[in-house]
Amino acid sequence: MIGSIQNFNPRVDSWILYQEQLEQYFEINDIKDTEASKKRVAALISLIGQDTYKILRDLCTPKAPKDKTYEELCNHLKKHFSPTTCVFRERLEFYDAKQLEEETVNDWHVRIHNLSTNCDFGADLGNVLKDKFVCGMRKGPIRDRLCEEKPSKSLENLLEIALARETTIKADKDIENIARSCIPCNKVAREPQKAIPIPWNRPTRPWQRVHIDFLGPINNSHYLIMLDAYSKWPEIFKMNSITSAATISKIRETCARWGIPETLVSDNGTQLTSEEFSIFLKRNGIRHVTGPPYKPETNGTAENAVKSFKKGFKAALLDQRNRHVSTDTLVSRYLFWYRNSTHCQTNETPAKLMLGRHLHTTLNLMRPDTNRDTERQCNHKGRDSPTFEKGSIVWIRDYRKPNTKTWQEAKVIDILGPRNYTCELPDGQKWRRHVDQMRKRIEAPSTEDSKSETVQPANTNQEVPQRKMPGEPTMPSATPPPPEQTPSLEPRPNPIPVIPVRDRPKRSCNIPARYKD
Incomplete structure (x- = not known):
């Protein structure tokens, strides 16, 4: 067999x-x-x-x-x-076929013949196979070369042209691979194209991840720059030395102000990778993230902060208006305005995200103060503040002897505000006092006045005379006397001028014991 x-x-x-x-x-x-x-x-x-x-x-x-x-x-x-197949389904599979990425021209030619077995193309099989061979081929130089041929050519001729072009491309790739595998050439080759940067994940709260980097020497000084990844809040320190101990001291200072961060991102500087620095981070539970050597783009947040400060600081040094200004003042000015400027990434100011408010600047003086007239708090515990008029006789606190609580008689000569007054002493001195440091002076009536006050006036329509305090201005009568009556001109025992009763609650005055004798 x-x-x-x-x-x-x-x-x-x-x-x-x-x-x-x-x-x-x-x-x-x-x-x-x-x-x-x-x-x-x-x-x-x-x-x-x-x-x-x-x-x-x-x-x-x-x-x-x-x-x-x-x-x-x-x-x-x-x-x-081999059950009976659906012709249109077979044709659908035939027309949907495409040459695969690694499929050769011969394999593609064989596959379309196999797919056309049950399609029942009849006499049109040759033209259909020719169209599918060219149109179903993947994009590339082979298909471009076949598209230049006339449609009258047979499938066998098109196959030969495609195989020849495929052989040429394969030879070019082999030559290219030989050149790329050259070891001396690879040792002196240039760097590849940079990859697309991947952004850091945004933290959920301030001071959660902090990026740090050093700048300098600039103007014979080094600076440590720290930037919060959430709020873009910067901290800049002028460094006398950039050792691990000095860096730890500044980081500890910021931790006392803002708290301990969860993550610290830096480059591979010797002061940031030393054993002393690693122990400090480990004891405080700070995760240290570093990038590859000589790849500063990994810590791009800190690098951008360094570039921004370097540009602004150099511009300030070149400004002739700052020739007598210290570098510390220039750094403070930069921090102040940077923290109160809208950041391009967050669309908010670093101060707003870090502190929950905008910093008060000189530009705020141009805006009207809407909070000047504020309402008094309803839950304030204290007395209702009395008011004094010009010429009122009062007692004011004497602070010439701080250890002795004494009061001096004075006269109100000016009203400075709702609770501030200027008072004049009998010797001419002028003191400024708050309403809490003042008491109203009430003079006790004499014995003769008390006796005369017990006698009822003959006319009930006539007002009861009251004694006037020294220096107190005469107040007009609340109810003028009737026109048919004229005030009495008889001399009174007390030469003190008489004023009408004020419209206020009346109260009884008890005569001090020293006047009862």
């Missing part, structure tokens, strides 16, 4: 292809069916395998497979393993 053929595997093999191989096997070994013998039937049953034979036996029931012809057995197996 010439050649060999394996058993048919229903899970993998196609029965149509297997039948074609089987017929060629019969042809080369001259196996034919005759009236006396059925050699092809016997060979088919022997070669298809046990699993396929069981299926064939069930398909031939009630007859045995050996009692049927070779063509009948092949038809049974074809109907079972």
